[in-house]
Amino acid sequence: MTKHYEAAIGQSSDWRTPKHYFDALGLTFDYDVASPGLGQCWVPAQHCFTIVDDGLKQPWLPGWLVFMNPPFNDGGRNGVIPWLGKFFDHGNGIAIVRACTSAGWFHDIVVPRAELLCFPRGKTKFIAADGSIGKSPAHGIVIIAAGEVACTALLQSGLGCCCAIVKPGRVQLLRRTA
Numbered sequence: 001m002t003k004h005y006e007a008a009i010g011q012s013s014d015w016r017t018p019k020h021y022f023d024a025l026g027l028t029f030d031y032d033v034a035s036p037g038l039g040q041c042w043v044p045a046q047h048c049f050t051i052v053d054d055g056l057k058q059p060w061l062p063g064w065l066v067f068m069n070p071p072f073n074d075g076g077r078n079g080v081i082p083w084l085g086k087f088f089d090h091g092n093g094i095a096i097v098r099a100c101t102s103a104g105w106f107h108d109i110v111v112p113r114a115e116l117l118c119f120p121r122g123k124t125k126f127i128a129a130d131g132s133i134g135k136s137p138a139h140g141i142v143i144i145a146a147g148e149v150a151c152t153a154l155l156q157s158g159l160g161c162c163c164a165i166v167k168p169g170r171v172q173l174l175r176r177t178a
Contacts, residue, residue: 024157030046031067035055056086066090084105087144088113094145098139100139116151120143121159121161
Protein backbone atom coordinates (compact mmCIF):
# COMPACT_ATOMS: atom_id res chain seq x y z
CA MET A 1 0.00 0.00 0.00
CA THR A 2 1.17 3.50 -0.62
CA LYS A 3 -0.15 6.98 -0.34
CA HIS A 4 0.25 8.62 -3.71
CA TYR A 5 2.49 11.65 -3.36
CA GLU A 6 0.20 13.91 -5.35
CA ALA A 7 -3.09 12.73 -3.86
CA ALA A 8 -5.68 15.48 -4.03
CA ILE A 9 -7.37 16.72 -0.89
CA GLY A 10 -10.47 14.67 -0.20
CA GLN A 11 -9.42 11.83 -2.54
CA SER A 12 -8.10 8.45 -1.52
CA SER A 13 -4.36 8.27 -1.17
CA ASP A 14 -4.31 4.46 -1.20
CA TRP A 15 -2.36 3.17 -4.22
CA ARG A 16 -1.12 -0.37 -4.87
CA THR A 17 1.99 -1.56 -6.70
CA PRO A 18 1.18 -2.87 -10.18
CA LYS A 19 0.83 -6.67 -10.43
CA HIS A 20 3.34 -6.98 -13.26
CA TYR A 21 6.12 -5.95 -10.83
CA PHE A 22 5.43 -9.04 -8.72
CA ASP A 23 5.11 -11.25 -11.78
CA ALA A 24 8.54 -10.04 -12.93
CA LEU A 25 10.14 -10.57 -9.51
CA GLY A 26 8.75 -14.08 -9.11
CA LEU A 27 9.02 -13.94 -5.32
CA THR A 28 6.71 -14.91 -2.48
CA PHE A 29 7.25 -12.62 0.48
CA ASP A 30 6.89 -13.61 4.11
CA TYR A 31 5.39 -10.20 4.94
CA ASP A 32 3.97 -7.18 3.18
CA VAL A 33 4.82 -4.66 5.90
CA ALA A 34 2.59 -1.79 4.67
CA SER A 35 -0.41 -3.64 3.28
CA PRO A 36 -4.06 -2.81 2.66
CA GLY A 37 -4.70 -6.40 3.80
CA LEU A 38 -4.27 -9.85 2.33
CA GLY A 39 -6.67 -10.39 -0.53
CA GLN A 40 -7.04 -6.65 -1.09
CA CYS A 41 -4.06 -6.45 -3.44
CA TRP A 42 -1.84 -8.86 -5.36
CA VAL A 43 1.33 -8.74 -3.27
CA PRO A 44 2.34 -12.39 -3.05
CA ALA A 45 2.82 -12.41 0.71
CA GLN A 46 1.98 -15.00 3.32
CA HIS A 47 1.29 -12.38 6.02
CA CYS A 48 0.88 -8.64 6.27
CA PHE A 49 0.84 -5.63 8.52
CA THR A 50 -1.96 -3.18 7.78
CA ILE A 51 -2.32 0.46 8.76
CA VAL A 52 -3.99 -0.74 11.98
CA ASP A 53 -0.99 -2.99 12.77
CA ASP A 54 1.50 -0.24 11.81
CA GLY A 55 4.30 -2.24 10.23
CA LEU A 56 6.78 0.38 11.32
CA LYS A 57 6.10 -0.50 14.98
CA GLN A 58 6.03 -4.29 14.48
CA PRO A 59 9.11 -6.50 14.74
CA TRP A 60 10.42 -7.83 11.42
CA LEU A 61 12.00 -11.14 12.29
CA PRO A 62 15.40 -12.15 10.89
CA GLY A 63 15.07 -14.16 7.71
CA TRP A 64 11.70 -12.74 6.69
CA LEU A 65 11.62 -11.70 3.04
CA VAL A 66 9.63 -8.46 3.19
CA PHE A 67 7.91 -6.30 0.62
CA MET A 68 7.68 -2.62 1.54
CA ASN A 69 5.80 0.08 -0.33
CA PRO A 70 5.54 2.60 2.53
CA PRO A 71 3.12 5.53 2.71
CA PHE A 72 4.46 8.22 0.38
CA ASN A 73 2.68 11.10 2.15
CA ASP A 74 2.99 10.35 5.86
CA GLY A 75 5.42 12.79 7.45
CA GLY A 76 5.86 14.89 4.30
CA ARG A 77 8.83 14.45 2.01
CA ASN A 78 10.94 12.91 4.79
CA GLY A 79 8.26 10.49 6.03
CA VAL A 80 9.99 7.61 4.28
CA ILE A 81 13.10 7.92 6.47
CA PRO A 82 11.93 5.69 9.36
CA TRP A 83 10.67 3.07 6.90
CA LEU A 84 13.96 3.00 5.03
CA GLY A 85 15.92 2.76 8.28
CA LYS A 86 13.87 -0.24 9.36
CA PHE A 87 14.15 -1.83 5.90
CA PHE A 88 17.94 -1.51 5.77
CA ASP A 89 18.32 -2.67 9.39
CA HIS A 90 16.27 -5.75 8.46
CA GLY A 91 18.30 -6.32 5.27
CA ASN A 92 16.10 -8.80 3.40
CA GLY A 93 13.47 -7.77 0.88
CA ILE A 94 12.21 -5.38 -1.76
CA ALA A 95 11.24 -1.75 -1.13
CA ILE A 96 9.67 0.82 -3.42
CA VAL A 97 10.12 4.54 -2.75
CA ARG A 98 10.12 7.77 -4.72
CA ALA A 99 13.32 8.22 -6.72
CA CYS A 100 14.23 11.51 -5.09
CA THR A 101 17.89 11.21 -6.00
CA SER A 102 18.64 14.80 -4.99
CA ALA A 103 17.04 14.49 -1.54
CA GLY A 104 19.25 14.38 1.52
CA TRP A 105 17.60 11.15 2.75
CA PHE A 106 18.46 9.44 -0.55
CA HIS A 107 22.16 10.24 -0.12
CA ASP A 108 22.22 9.77 3.66
CA ILE A 109 20.21 6.52 3.88
CA VAL A 110 19.79 4.81 0.50
CA VAL A 111 23.19 5.37 -1.10
CA PRO A 112 25.33 4.12 1.80
CA ARG A 113 23.14 1.08 2.52
CA ALA A 114 21.64 -0.07 -0.78
CA GLU A 115 22.79 -3.31 -2.34
CA LEU A 116 20.91 -2.96 -5.63
CA LEU A 117 18.70 -0.23 -7.08
CA CYS A 118 16.36 -0.56 -10.03
CA PHE A 119 14.98 2.45 -11.86
CA PRO A 120 11.95 1.19 -13.80
CA ARG A 121 11.51 2.39 -17.34
CA GLY A 122 8.77 5.02 -17.46
CA LYS A 123 6.53 6.24 -14.68
CA THR A 124 4.91 3.60 -12.50
CA LYS A 125 1.14 3.76 -12.72
CA PHE A 126 -0.07 2.64 -9.32
CA ILE A 127 -3.50 1.06 -8.92
CA ALA A 128 -6.29 2.65 -6.85
CA ALA A 129 -8.23 0.62 -4.28
CA ASP A 130 -11.16 0.39 -6.73
CA GLY A 131 -8.87 -1.21 -9.35
CA SER A 132 -8.55 1.82 -11.59
CA ILE A 133 -5.13 2.66 -12.99
CA GLY A 134 -3.68 5.94 -11.77
CA LYS A 135 -2.41 8.60 -14.10
CA SER A 136 1.31 8.98 -14.62
CA PRO A 137 2.73 10.47 -11.41
CA ALA A 138 5.01 13.50 -11.41
CA HIS A 139 7.91 11.43 -10.10
CA GLY A 140 9.62 8.13 -10.76
CA ILE A 141 10.32 5.42 -8.26
CA VAL A 142 13.26 3.26 -7.31
CA ILE A 143 13.02 -0.39 -6.36
CA ILE A 144 15.55 -1.31 -3.68
CA ALA A 145 16.71 -4.86 -3.04
CA ALA A 146 18.38 -6.08 0.14
CA GLY A 147 19.69 -9.59 0.61
CA GLU A 148 20.80 -12.20 -1.92
CA VAL A 149 17.34 -13.56 -2.85
CA ALA A 150 15.86 -10.10 -3.44
CA CYS A 151 18.92 -8.83 -5.33
CA THR A 152 18.93 -11.85 -7.64
CA ALA A 153 15.21 -11.55 -8.35
CA LEU A 154 15.42 -7.81 -9.03
CA LEU A 155 18.45 -8.20 -11.28
CA GLN A 156 16.68 -10.87 -13.32
CA SER A 157 13.28 -9.11 -13.37
CA GLY A 158 13.80 -6.94 -16.44
CA LEU A 159 11.87 -4.12 -14.74
CA GLY A 160 14.44 -1.45 -15.58
CA CYS A 161 18.00 -0.29 -15.16
CA CYS A 162 19.64 -2.00 -12.19
CA CYS A 163 22.56 -0.28 -10.49
CA ALA A 164 24.89 -1.29 -7.71
CA ILE A 165 26.43 1.51 -5.69
CA VAL A 166 30.21 1.72 -5.82
CA LYS A 167 31.31 2.58 -2.30
CA PRO A 168 34.17 5.06 -1.87
CA GLY A 169 37.51 3.29 -1.63
CA ARG A 170 36.26 0.30 -3.60
CA VAL A 171 36.65 1.68 -7.08
CA GLN A 172 38.51 -0.63 -9.39
CA LEU A 173 39.74 0.43 -12.76
CA LEU A 174 38.55 -1.66 -15.63
CA ARG A 175 41.05 -2.32 -18.37
CA ARG A 176 40.36 -3.35 -21.88
CA THR A 177 42.33 -6.27 -23.10
CA ALA A 178 43.19 -6.69 -26.75
